[in-house]
Amino acid sequence: xxxxxxxxxxxxxxxxxxxxLIGETVTLSKQGKSYxxxxxxxxxxxxxxxxxxxxxxxxxxxxxxxGDAITxxxxxxxxxxxxxxxxxxxxxxxxxxxxxxxxxDPHKRYYEINLDALHFYKxxxxxxxQGLQAQQYLLDRGIDQEIIRQFDIGLAPGDYDVLTxxxxxxxxxxxxxxxxxxxxxxxxxxxYDLFRNRIIIPIKDERGRVVAFSGRVYQASSDTQPKxxxxxxxxxxxxxxxxFNLHNAIPAIQKHNRVVLFEGYMDVIAAHRxxxxxxxxxxxxxxxxxxxxxxxxxxxxxxxxxxxxPAGIExxxxxxxxxxxxxxEIKIVVLPDRMDPDDYIQKYGTDKLLSVINDGWIDIIEFxxxxxxxxxxFTKMLDIERFKKTVFDLIKNTSHTIIETYIxxxxxxxxxxxxxxxxxxxxxxxxxxxxxxxxxxxxxxxxSKYEVAERYILNYFLDSxxxxxxxxxxxxxxxxxxxxxxxLRMMIEDMYFNLDSDAVKEISIVDFxxxxxxxxxxxxxSKVRYKGITLDAxxxxxxxxxxxxxxxxxxIEQWNEExxxxxxxxxxxxxxxxxxxxxxxxxxxxxxx
Numbered sequence: 274x275x276x277x278x279x280x281x282x283x284x285x286x287x288x289x290x291x292x293x294l295i296g297e298t299v300t301l302s303k304q305g306k307s308y309x310x311x312x313x314x315x316x317x318x319x320x321x322x323x324x325x326x327x328x329x330x331x332x333x334x335x336x337x338x339x340g341d342a343i344t345x346x347x348x349x350x351x352x353x354x355x356x357x358x359x360x361x362x363x364x365x366x367x368x369x370x371x372x373x374x375x376x377x378d379p380h381k382r383y384y385e386i387n388l389d390a391l392h393f394y395k396x397x398x399x400x401x402x403q404g405l406q407a408q409q410y411l412l413d414r415g416i417d418q419e420i421i422r423q424f425d426i427g428l429a430p431g432d433y434d435v436l437t438x439x440x441x442x443x444x445x446x447x448x449x450x451x452x453x454x455x456x457x458x459x460x461x462x463x464x465y466d467l468f469r470n471r472i473i474i475p476i477k478d479e480r481g482r483v484v485a486f487s488g489r490v491y492q493a494s495s496d497t498q499p500k501x502x503x504x505x506x507x508x509x510x511x512x513x514x515x516x517f518n519l520h521n522a523i524p525a526i527q528k529h530n531r532v533v534l535f536e537g538y539m540d541v542i543a544a545h546r547x548x549x550x551x552x553x554x555x556x557x558x559x560x561x562x563x564x565x566x567x568x569x570x571x572x573x574x575x576x577x578x579x580x581x582x583p584a585g586i587e588x589x590x591x592x593x594x595x596x597x598x599x600x601x602e603i604k605i606v607v608l609p610d611r612m613d614p615d616d617y618i619q620k621y622g623t624d625k626l627l628s629v630i631n632d633g634w635i636d637i638i639e640f641x642x643x644x645x646x647x648x649x650x651f652t653k654m655l656d657i658e659r660f661k662k663t664v665f666d667l668i669k670n671t672s673h674t675i676i677e678t679y680i681x682x683x684x685x686x687x688x689x690x691x692x693x694x695x696x697x698x699x700x701x702x703x704x705x706x707x708x709x710x711x712x713x714x715x716x717x718x719x720x721s722k723y724e725v726a727e728r729y730i731l732n733y734f735l736d737s738x739x740x741x742x743x744x745x746x747x748x749x750x751x752x753x754x755x756x757x758x759x760x761l762r763m764m765i766e767d768m769y770f771n772l773d774s775d776a777v778k779e780i781s782i783v784d785f786x787x788x789x790x791x792x793x794x795x796x797x798x799s800k801v802r803y804k805g806i807t808l809d810a811x812x813x814x815x816x817x818x819x820x821x822x823x824x825x826x827x828x829i830e831q832w833n834e835e836x837x838x839x840x841x842x843x844x845x846x847x848x849x850x851x852x853x854x855x856x857x858x859x860x861x862x863x864x865x866x
Contacts, residue, residue, distance in 0.1 A: 277358055281369060282343070285358060288365040289342045291329050297423070298349060298524045313349060313524035314338045349524050350480065351570065360480050383453055383509045386445055387475075387483040390455055393439055394427025394473040394486075404428050407472055410491045415546055415618065423521070424474065424542060429488055431470035434463075454485070454504040468502060474538045476510070476556070479567065481520040485510040487538055487556075501537075503556070513561040516568070517541060517554040523571060525551035531574040533630060534560070534592065536585065540578075540614040547623035549630055558588030559767055562760065565599045576634055578606040580613040586644055591763075591770070593637055598759065604634035607643070638667050642679065646686065657687050661694070665701045726819040727754050728801045733813050734765045735785060738778035740813060741766060747817060754823070757796050764788060829856075 292301065292308055301308040301324060312322035312333040321335040332339040340348070346357040362369050363384065398404040398421070407428045411421065420426075429436065437456045441447060447464055450456040456464040471488030478484050485504035504510055518541045526532050533552040535541050544552040555564055558579065568575060577592050579585040589605060596603050606629060608617050618626050635643075645663045650656045661683060668679050680698060684691040733740040768780045789797060832852040839845040 277355065277369060281362075281367075282358065285361050285365060285367060286329060286342055288367065289329075289361050290326070291331065291342045291345070292324055292326050294342050294361075294364075295324050295331060295345060298521065312336060312338065313528055316528055349527075350520070351523075352480070356480070363482065380509050382449065383507070384482045384484070386440065386449055386453060386455075387485075387509070389440055389443065389445070390436060390453075390486070391425060391427060391473075391475050391483050393436055394429060394468075394475075395425060396427075397430055398426065398428035398472075401428075401430075403431065407491055411472070414615075415623075416542060420542060420546065423545070424518075427473040427475070429466065429468035429471045429473050432466075433469070434465045436466045436468070437464050453507050453509075467504075471502065476504070476515060476517055477520045478509075478515055479519055482509075484515060485512075489539070512556055513559070514563040514567075515556070516564050517556050518545075519553050519567060522551050522553050526571045530572050531576060532568050532572055533576045533578060534568075535614060536579050536588070537613070543615040543618045543623075544578075544626065544630070547618065547626040547630075549627060555592075558584055558591075559771060560588065560592040560595060561767075562595055562599070562763070565595050565601065569599055569601065573600065574602045574604075576604040576606060576630060578608070578614060578630060580611070581608040582611040585611075585613075586647075587770070589640065590644060591766070593640070595763070597637075598756075603637055605637070605640045606630055606634050607640070638671065638675065638679070641667050642682070651687060657689075661687070661697060662701070665698055668698075669702060722819055723823040724754055726816040726823075727758050730813070730816050730820075731758065731761055731765065731801050733808055733816075734762065735780065735782050736808055738769050741769060744817070748820070757793070758801075761789075761793060761797065761801070 295301065295310075296308075299310040299313050299322065301310040302320075306325070306327060308324040308326070309320040310322050310324075311317055311320050312335060314322075314333060315336040315338075317335055322331065322333045322338075324331045330339065330341050331345060338348070342361060343354065343357050346352060346360055347354060350357070350360070352360065359369060366385075398407055408418075408421070411417075411426070416426070434456075437447070437450060440450060440455075447456065451458060451464065454467055457467050459465050468486060468488035470490075470492065472491050474487045474489065475483045476485040476487060485507070487504070488502045490498060490500055503512075506512060517538055522532070529551045531551060533544060533549055535544060535552060535554045536558060537554055537556065541552045541554045553568070555561075575596055577589055577596075579589045579592070586607070589607075593603055593605070608614065608629070612620070614626060617629075642664060645660060649660045664679055664683055668676050676698070680694050681691055683689070684694045687694070730740070730744065734744070765780070765785065768785060769778055772778060772780070786794065786797070829852070832848065832855075836845050836848045836852070839848055
């Protein structure tokens with residue numbers, strides 16, 4: 274355990290302006306010699322949180338929380354003492370003295386270089402003629418100087434290599450700039466800035482260290498350039514494990530006991546303007562398990578507000594699955610007319626966005642109902658039957674009230690009588706176990722035929738997207754036995770999802786294998802990948818049938834448990850008769866097939 278010298282701690286506290294530090298997360302107003310704001314450690318409407326700059330400590334007169342800068346960083350960011358000291362040392366550009374204990378951070382210079390780059394971008398925004406134009410663009414979008422300060426927004430020059438030359442003149446190696454994605458190598462061994470003539474938004478990790486940047490165009494151009502350019506993956510930046518604005522949002526997340534998830538940087542900034550300070554962004558539609566686990570450290574309640582276009586709706590569905598698997602409580606906001614939050618504010622104002630986030634959310638069942646409703650042609654009976662099955666799957670394990678509500682919704686949307694829909698649902702619940710064949714899987718070693726079937730189907734997913742679509746239709750995209758298989762399946766679906774929408778849906782197995790960590794690779798090579806075996810559609814059906822058999826086994830176990838706990842002999846007999854009747858109906862259906 275490293276021991277930090279007392280003199281070092283005193284120096285860090287002396288170099289840390291506690292008002293500036295706390296002011297990054299709490300809005301403070303001066304009253305005499307003190308500063309007051311709403312306490313970040315509990316919910317309140319009247320400010321009782323005091324910061325004393327002369328004494329360099331804070332105190333809440335309501336909940337009693339008190340401490341210095343180190344204590345504040347510890348509690349707000351849920352860090353250890355050493356981690357909090359390190360964070361403040363980084364903030365003060367100090368090298369820590371651990372006494373006899375040497376703690377070398379091999380990445381420290383990368384964080385420092387990124388911080389130097391951020392300072393350059395911020396100075397260029399605030400001190401140049403081009404910066405004034407960019408500030409006007411931001412102001413026209415409702416982003417004032419306070420928002421610019423809170424999010425450390427900057428500007429990249431339009432010239433070829435201004436940042437590269439500036440940082441090189443400070444003694445920073447070109448190789449380090451290249452490794453961080455700040456520069457790119459061109460012809461004749463020349464280096465040029467990756468970000469040029471773009472508004473710069475820094476991306477920080479959970480501890481507030483600058484790990485990457487995003488650059489956004491702000492001037493009309495004849496060039497066909499992307500709206501955003503982002504830093505590539507580097508030693509200090511892995512997109513899948515970072516949430517934009519998490520560092521700043523942690524106090525608000527803890528205070529409101531929720532996080533609001535958006536797609537992009539500008540969405541979060543727009544939400545912040547609306548007072549939704551507990552907002553973070555997944556930086557695109559590819560939300561990951563690592564990002565969910567980051568959120569789960571601070572709250573178990575999430576509101577998902579992705580864009581309202583088809584890609585955003587599909588991404589919302591995937592995010593729901595991830596959050597469910599991690600035990601989060603989920604609300605969904607779907608903005609109208611395929612808008613993103615920034616567009617929504619431009620049209621309706623900040624108060625309206627706050628209102629729709631707080632009060633206009635829907636639950637998972639309603640989201641899935643609306644999502645599946647979008648693609649249905651209600652003049653075609655096959656579409657209607659498919660939609661009915663999907664809705665029946667959604668509501669079959671819910672309360673009577675919810676079931677009745679959606680039966681009436683279905684009747685209204687399909688123009689079929691409520692009684693007919695109700696009869697169809699009752700029939701569905703009697704036959705929701707599908708055709709089970711008794712063919713055994715003989716071509717692979719079987720330790721558990723259900724687990725083997727689930728693993729082996731991954732090979733089909735890697736082979737063709739049609740199997741992914743078929744499986745998700747059959748099992749509503751939710752079925753899995755093994756958590757490891759679930760993770761691999763979602764990685765595969767991520768790869769398909771991130772392909773260009775107009776491209777052929779093909780992925781590289783080599784690319785998939787390169788994404789695996791050591792545990793996943795061992796599982797994949799020993800349990801999933803069966804070399805020398807040809808995949809065929811008939812065998813795929815066999816595996817699906819085995820998984821359906823697993824579902825039937827579970828259903829029978831549930832019936833038996835209901836019989837076991839029934840309070841009277843009469844109820845036990847009724848439940849047993851009902852179980853036997855359903856099994857007979859299922860067997861007759863199988864024989865007809």
